[in-house]
Amino acid sequence: MSGTFGQLILAAVIYVGVVLVLGFVATRRASKSPTEYFLAGRALGPVVLFMALFGTNNTSFVLVGIPGLSYNLGLGVFGLNAPVVALGIPLTFWAIGSPAWRWARKLDALTPAELYAKRLGSPAVGFLLFFLFTLYTIPYMTQGVKSAALILAESSDGALSMTMAAVGVVVIALVYTSLGGMRATAWTNVFQGAVFMVFMAACFFLMSSSLGGLSSAMEQVDPAKLVVGTGGLFAPRAWASWGLVIALSVIVFPHMLVRLMSAKDERSLQTVCRYYPIALALLWIPAVLIGVWGSAAFPNLENSDEIFQKMTAAHLPPALGALGFLAVLSAVMSTLDAQILTLGSMVMRDVLEPLRGRRLPAGTEVWLGRFFSLGIGATVLILAITWNESIFGISRKAFEGYLTLFPTLLLGVRWARFTAAGALASMVIGNLVLVLGWMGKLPLFGFLPPFWALVAGFAAAIGVSLMSRPALPSTAVAREE
Amino acid sequence: MTRRSLVHLAWILAAILVLLHLDFWRPQRPTVYFGWLPEELAYRLGWMLLAWAYLEWFTRRVWSSEQLDELVEAQADAVLDRDTGETR
Numbered sequence: 001m002s003g004t005f006g007q008l009i010l011a012a013v014i015y016v017g018v019v020l021v022l023g024f025v026a027t028r029r030a031s032k033s034p035t036e037y038f039l040a041g042r043a044l045g046p047v048v049l050f051m052a053l054f055g056t057n058n059t060s061f062v063l064v065g066i067p068g069l070s071y072n073l074g075l076g077v078f079g080l081n082a083p084v085v086a087l088g089i090p091l092t093f094w095a096i097g098s099p100a101w102r103w104a105r106k107l108d109a110l111t112p113a114e115l116y117a118k119r120l121g122s123p124a125v126g127f128l129l130f131f132l133f134t135l136y137t138i139p140y141m142t143q144g145v146k147s148a149a150l151i152l153a154e155s156s157d158g159a160l161s162m163t164m165a166a167v168g169v170v171v172i173a174l175v176y177t178s179l180g181g182m183r184a185t186a187w188t189n190v191f192q193g194a195v196f197m198v199f200m201a202a203c204f205f206l207m208s209s210s211l212g213g214l215s216s217a218m219e220q221v222d223p224a225k226l227v228v229g230t231g232g233l234f235a236p237r238a239w240a241s242w243g244l245v246i247a248l249s250v251i252v253f254p255h256m257l258v259r260l261m262s263a264k265d266e267r268s269l270q271t272v273c274r275y276y277p278i279a280l281a282l283l284w285i286p287a288v289l290i291g292v293w294g295s296a297a298f299p300n301l302e303n304s305d306e307i308f309q310k311m312t313a314a315h316l317p318p319a320l321g322a323l324g325f326l327a328v329l330s331a332v333m334s335t336l337d338a339q340i341l342t343l344g345s346m347v348m349r350d351v352l353e354p355l356r357g358r359r360l361p362a363g364t365e366v367w368l369g370r371f372f373s374l375g376i377g378a379t380v381l382i383l384a385i386t387w388n389e390s391i392f393g394i395s396r397k398a399f400e401g402y403l404t405l406f407p408t409l410l411l412g413v414r415w416a417r418f419t420a421a422g423a424l425a426s427m428v429i430g431n432l433v434l435v436l437g438w439m440g441k442l443p444l445f446g447f448l449p450p451f452w453a454l455v456a457g458f459a460a461a462i463g464v465s466l467m468s469r470p471a472l473p474s475t476a477v478a479r480e481e
Numbered sequence: 482m483t484r485r486s487l488v489h490l491a492w493i494l495a496a497i498l499v500l501l502h503l504d505f506w507r508p509q510r511p512t513v514y515f516g517w518l519p520e521e522l523a524y525r526l527g528w529m530l531l532a533w534a535y536l537e538w539f540t541r542r543v544w545s546s547e548q549l550d551e552l553v554e555a556q557a558d559a560v561l562d563r564d565t566g567e568t569r
Contacts, residue, residue, distance in 0.1 A: 079525045084502055087532040091495070094544055099553055106557035119560055214517035223511035226519040236505045243502065266549075270540040277533040281526065416556050472559045 007318075008155055008325050015326050016172055018191055019333070023175070023184040035110065042105065044262045046271040048186050052259050053272055054279055055189035055196075055334030057089070057250055059140075060147035062287050063196065063331045065391035068305040070291025074225030076234055077291070081246050082284040088247025089280075090273035096251050097260035098269055099413035104261040111342065112257045113350040116412045120471045122420030123354040128427055129405065130350040133254040134343055136401035138380060140253075141339045143394040145169050145384035147305065148332040154309050155325050166384045169329065173336045174377045185337040186262070192330035197283065199327035202320060203312065204286040210315035211293060220296040237446035245450050249402040252409055254346065255338035305391050336380075344373035400450040404430035407457040411465070416472050422465030430457030484545065491543045494535055501528055 035042065044052060070077040100115060109115035113133060117126025145166050152165035160168075211217035218226075228234050233242050250256055263269050294307040297314065301307060312324040348369050353359060360368065387394070407426045411418040433456040436442045437449025444452065482490075504524070512520040 075519055075521050079521060083525050083528045083532065086529050087495075087498060087502075087536070090536050090540075094539075098544070099549055102549060102553040103557060106553065107560065118564070119556075121560070121563060215513075215515075218513050218517050218519065226511040226513065227509040227521055236503070239505075240503055266546050270544060273536055273540050273544075274533075277529055277536060281529050285522075285526075413553075472556055472563065 008152075011323070011326050012168075012329070015195075015329060019172065019188045020175065022187045022191065025187070035108075042262055042264070044186055044259070044268065045264050046268040048190055049259070049263050049268045050272045050275055050279075051190040051193040052186040052262075052338075053256060054276070055193035055330075056253075056255055056259055056338040057335075058193075058196070058283060058331060059144045059335035060151075060328055060332045061143065061391060061395045062283060063200070063328055064147045064151060064305055064308045065143075065395060066284070066287040067291035067294065067308045067311070068303075068390070069392050070288045071295045071301065071304040071307045072291075073229055073232075073234075074222075074227070074295070075288060075292055076228035078284060078288040079228060080233055080239060080242060082280055082288075084243040084247045085250070086277035086280045088243075089250050090276050092248060092251035093260060093269060093273050093276075096409050096413055097257065098266065100257060100409075101261050101263055101266075101269065103413055109261075110258075111346045111349045112254050112261075112409070113346055115261075116408065116423065117350065117354070119412055120418070120420040120423055122423070122471075125408075125420050125423045126350045126354060128424060129408070130346050132401070132405055132427060132431065133346060136398045137254060137339055137343060138376070138383065139387075139394050140398035141336055141376075141380045142383040142387055143391050143398070144332040144336055145380055146387065146394075147391045148328055149384060150305065151309055151328045152325065154306070163385050166381055169332060169336070170377045170381045170384075173333050173340060174374060185334075185341055186259070188337065189334045192334035195323070195330040196327040196334075197279070199320075199323050200283055200286040202323070203290060203316070206317070206320070207286075207290065207293065207311060207315040211297070217289075217293050221292055222296065225292055225295055235446060237451075238448055241448035241451035244454060245396075245399050245403050245448070248406050248454075249399045252402040252405045255335070255342040257409070258342045258345075259338065340373045340377055341369075343376045344369045344371075347372040347376075400434060400448070400453075401431070403450045404434055404453045404457055406454060407461040411461050415465075417465055417470055418461065419465045419468045419471045421468040422461045422463075425464040426457045426461035429460040430454070433457075484548075487543050491539055498528070498532055498535060501531075 066077060066081070100112070103109070103119060104115050107115060107118045109118055113126045113129035116129055117123055148169045149162045149166035152168070153160050153162045156165075208214045208217045211220065233239060251260075260269065290311050291304075291307055294301075294311045298307060298310050301310070308328075312320075316324065348360070348365055352368070359365075405427060407430065408423045411426075412423060430453045433442065434449050434453035437444060437452055442449070442452065507524070510520055514520065514523055
C-alpha cells in the first residue's frame with residue numbers, strides 16, 4: 001500500500017476510535033444479560049444482520065488469500081469458489097440457520113454446541129462440538145491475524161514488525177469485543193464491511209484505469225490465466241469436492257451460526273439470503289482480478305500472497321493506501337471479533353457450566369466469557385507469530401475440518417429421529433476419515449478427503465441413529481413423518 | 482401449485498444449477514467479449530444471476546415459516562418435556 005507510515009497510523013487511530021466508540025455505545029446495552037451480551041438480545045434486524053454475517057464470513061482469505069491463489073491459478077479461481085458459495089450459503093441459512101434460530105429461542109441456547117447438546121439431551125455432544133469447533137476455528141483465526149500482520153508490516157515499510165502488527169490486531173479486537181459483546185461486534189461489522197466493500201470496488205475501477213482500462217488490463221494477461229486450468233482443484237472430482245467444502249462449511253463456522261441465532265425475525269434471514277449473492281459477486285470479482293492482473297504486472301513473485309499489497313501500492317493513489325490498510329484490517333477484525341466472542345461464550349456455556357452442573361450468575365458468566373476471550377486471543381497471537389504456512393493452506397484445512405460437522409448440524413435441527421449416538425459417531429468417523437485422507441491412507445478416487453469425510457459422516461449419523469434409542473418421544477418423531 | 486410441488490420444483494432447479502456449475506462439458510477458450518469480459522467470467526456471472534433469481538423466488542415462495550414453525554415447535558416441546566420429565 002502506498003500510504004506513508006504517518007497516514008497509516010492516522011487511519012488506524014481513526015479506525016480504532018470508531019470501533020471503540022461503537023463498542024462503548026453497545027456496552028450500555030450489553031451487560032444486562034448473557035442473551036444480550038452473546039446474542040445482542042436476539043434482535044438483529046436485516047441490515048445489521050446482513051453486514052454482521054457478510055463481514056464475519058469474508059476475511060483476509062478473500063482479500064489477500066484469493067488474489068494470491070488467482071495470481072497462480074488464474075480466473076478459474078472465481079468459478080471454483082464464488083458461484084457455488086453464492087448459492088450454497090443462503091441455502092444452508094435456510095436448511096440449518098432458520099431451524100437453528102427457532103430451536104435456540106425455544107431451548108434458550110446461546111451457542112451452537114449448547115443448542116445441539118440440549119436438543120439431543122447429551123452434554124457429550126456439546127463437549128465434542130465445542131472441541132471440534134475450537135480445533136478448526138483457532139487455525140482460521142490464526143490465518144486472519146497472520147495475513148493482517150503481514151500486510152500491515154509490509155505497508156509500514158519496516159516501521160512495524162510482524163509481531164507488533166499481530167499484537168495490535170488482536171488487542172483492538174479483544175478490547176471492543178469485551179466491551180460490548182455481540183451488539184458491539186455487529187455494529188462494528190456494519191462499519192468494517194462498508195470499508196472493505198468500498199475499497200474493493202475502488203480497487204476494481206482504479207486499478208483497471210491505471211492499467212489503461214479494462215480491455216488493456218485483460219490484454220496484458222496470459223490467455224492461459226483466462227480459462228479454468230487443469231489438474232489440482234480444477235480436476236472434475238476435486239472441483240466438485242471443493243464446491244461442497246466451500247458451500248457447506250460456512251454455516252458450520254460457529255461464529256456464523258451464532259450470528260444467525262441473533263436474528264430478530266425470519267424476514268431478516270430471508271432478506272440476508274436475497275442480497276448475499278450480489279454482495280459476494282461484488283467482493284469476489286475484484287479479489288480475483290487483482291490476482292489475475294497482478295500475474296501480468298508482477299510475474300515470478302515468490303510469495304503470491306503479497307500480490308494484493310503490491311498491486312494496491314502500484315496502482316492506487318497514495319491517499320487510498322490508508323484505506324487499503326483499513327480494508328484488510330476491517331476484513332480480519334470483523335471475523336476475529338465474532339470468533340473471539342463465540343469461542344469465549346462456548347467455553348462458558350458448553351464446558352464450564354455442564355461440568356459444574358448448574359448455571360452461573362449472569363454477571364459472572366459475562367465476565368468469565370471476557371476472560372476466556374482473552375486466553376483465546378493470546379493463543380491465536382502466539383500461533384500467528386510462529387505458524388509458517390500459506391493463508392490459503394491454513395484456511396483450507398479449517399474449511400475441510402468444519403465440513404465434518406455438517407451432517408450433525410443439519411440432521412440435528414431437521415430430523416426428529418437423530419440421536420446423540422448418531423451425532424457422536426458422525427463427528428468421530430467424519431474426522432477420522434478426513435485425517436486418514438489427509439495422510440494419504442485412504443483411496444480417494446479423485447475426490448478430496450472432505451468429500452469422503454462428509455459421506456462417512458452422513459452414513460454414520462443415519463445408521464447409528466436408526467440403531468439407537470430416539471432422543472425424542474415417538475410422538476414427536478411420528479409427527480414429523 | 483401445491484406446497485409439495487413447489488418444494489419438488491425447488492429441488493429440481495437447484496439440481497440444474499449444480500449441474501450447470503459442474504460444466505466440464507464446456508470448452509475452455511480464452512475468448513474475451515467486448516474486449517474486456519473473459520468468457521469464463523461471463524459464464525460464471527450469468528450463473529450467479531440465475532442463482533440470485535432462484536434465491537429471490539425461493540425465499541419468497543418456497544421458504545415457509547409456518548412449516549418450520551410446526552416442525553420445530555413439536556420437537557422442541559418434546560425436548561422440553563423430556564428434560565423436565567413431563568408428558569403432554
